[in-house]
Amino acid sequence: MSESGAAALAAEVARVVRLASPGVQGLASYDPGHDIVALRHKAGEQGLLELGGNESAWGPSLLALAALRSELDTLELYPDPRGGVLKHALAEAFGLQREQVMLGNGTHELLMQIAQVFAGPERSVLVSRYCFAVYPLAAQAANARLDVVEALPPTHPTQPRGHDIDGMIAALRPDTGLVMLANPNNPTGTWLTTTEIERLLQAAGPETLVVLDEAYGEFLTQPDCGSALTLLAKYRNLLVTRTFSKLHGLAALRVGALLAAPGVVAVLERIRESFNVNSPGLAAATAALMDEAHIATVLHETAGNREALAIELKARGYFVHPSQTNFLLVDFGNAEAASSVDRGLMARDIVVRPMRGYGLPQCLRITVGKVEQNARLLKALDALRAEGKA
Ligand SMILES: Cc1ncc(COP(=O)(O)O)c(C=O)c1O
CATH class of the missing domain: 3.90.1150.10 (Aspartate Aminotransferase, domain 1)
Incomplete structure (x- = not known):
């Protein structure tokens, strides 16, 4: 863009942004x-x-590629708005009910929706210093205050710059609506034990929802660590997200999943765009799950x-x-x-x-x-x- 074009755009943005919600006014888009x-x-x-x-x-898996190709003859049709087959496969794989599964156009979409629904001026968002960049963005877009907990020091013997669970528990406030954290974490690569996650879930209580982003969850093999999916039956305030962009090698197709209590899913479904996951994505993700x-x-x-x-x-x-x-x-x-x-x-x-x-x-x-x-x-x-x- 020419210099004068850029200046004109900047002036136009300055005019229009005043019409946006307060959170969006100060927001820089994802880098x-x-x-x-x-x-x-x-x-x-x-x-x-x-x-x-x-x-x-x-x-991706060759099975996923074959499933994707089989969808190419029917691109004129809308995808299944309920994503039934993939939801069923995910529920089976994780031992959950289908009502506990919501699909997203990548996890990014789900994280934004979670904040839009469960955070706001009276429900703040709590994160760790070196958290995934989308969490602060989602909080701000939802006009929510962001509370940032200092990470563990870089000299920490096992989890340098990792999440400080005690610090996060201490930072919980009556108005904390949402806690967002990844396990293992991006960008640090560090991780939390199941006991640490349980402590946070208990301290948060039923009115504060805790999002455990497991975009890299499959790579976690440390002893005493596991997927928070096993805790879903016990904690109704737990939301777990998974993606097909990392382990499954399907980043281009944009498929993510949220696993949570049926009530949480039902409320979030109210704002889901009806055809948010495309047919090749649904088919490939379902096949990818099966390719052990x-x-x-x-x-x-x-x-x-x-x-x-x-x-x-x-x-x-x-x-x-x-x-x-x-x-x-x-x-x-x-x-x-x-x-x-x-x-x-x-x-x-x-x-x-x-x-x-x-x-x-x-x-x-x-x-x-x-x-x-x-x-x-x-x-x-x-x-x-x-x-x-x-
Ligand atoms: C921790 C974390 N969560 C979520 C995502 C987004 O994944 P998706 O491709 O499903 O939107 C990423 C992508 O890098 C990530 O690192």
């Missing part, structure tokens, strides 16, 4: 990081190595490659946060160093995720790739080190 499409066009022969979005290097072999492969490869990559990065002197996800948060010591690595990698057609927007300018978040992808990353890093740029 997706680097412009991937532009970088793909610019990339050289090797192609762009995309390690910024926590997508799956292993792609693909799931096992991705989990196994991700965990192995993550630990191998962490060892290599630590050997080069960087601080690597322990992770139970498909990415690593790497601390380069200061903002300048992280930015130099980011720029240097980009010059070699490798994209990672800068963390300035998360208040961690000294860090970069790196998605775990296949062996050869991680090797390319390390080779680029070594070249930068040889040039004094990393």
Whole structure:
């Protein structure tokens, strides 16, 4: 856009934003990081190595692809507005009733809707300092106050910069409407035990809803940790979200799920857009859930490659946060160093995720790739080190 065009747009936005709700007036839209499409066009022969979005290097299940293709002959028809087949599959997989399942156009949509419905001027939102960027956005869009609890210190022996559950419990207020946290967490990769989650749910009480975002839940294999799905029968204030964008490699199709008490789902359904999940997405997600072999492969490869990559990065002197996800948060010591690595990698057609927007300018978040992808990353890093740029 030309300079004069940009100035005209800014003036128009300033005029129109006064008409928006107070929360939206101060809101900056979600920052997706680097412009991937532009970088793909610019990339050289090797192609762009995309390690910024926590997508799956292993792609989707072949069964999911076949199911998707079978939908292509009927694109003129609306998708099933109830998402019946996928809801049934999810309920079966998680041992829940179908009334406990709601589908979203990605988890992002569900998180925004949850805040829209259950947060507001009199129902504040509680989060941890290094939480997923959508939570503050959802709170603000809902005109809710955001209470941010300091994270554990970077020197914490097992969960550096992780959620401080005691701090979160202490920060609960009578007007806390919603607690939003991810387990394991993005961007830190850290995790919570089931006991910690239960303590939070108990302290929150029935009027404060607790959203456990399990976008990376399948990758969590630590002892004493498990999915909060097992707690749904006991806590009616618990909302669990899952996505098909990470483990299942279906990020492009935008399918997410909410698992909660039937009453919570029924209330949220009131504002769901009627055809929010498309037919290829519904079909592929249902098939992906059934492909146990693909799931096992991705989990196994991700965990192995993550630990191998962490060892290599630590050997080069960087601080690597322990992770139970498909990415690593790497601390380069200061903002300048992280930015130099980011720029240097980009010059070699490798994209990672800068963390300035998360208040961690000294860090970069790196998605775990296949062996050869991680090797390319390390080779680029070594070249930068040889040039004094990393
Ligand atoms: C913690 C967390 N929750 C939710 C999402 C959004 O997932 P979806 O693709 O389902 O919108 C992400 C995506 O990166 C995430 O990291």
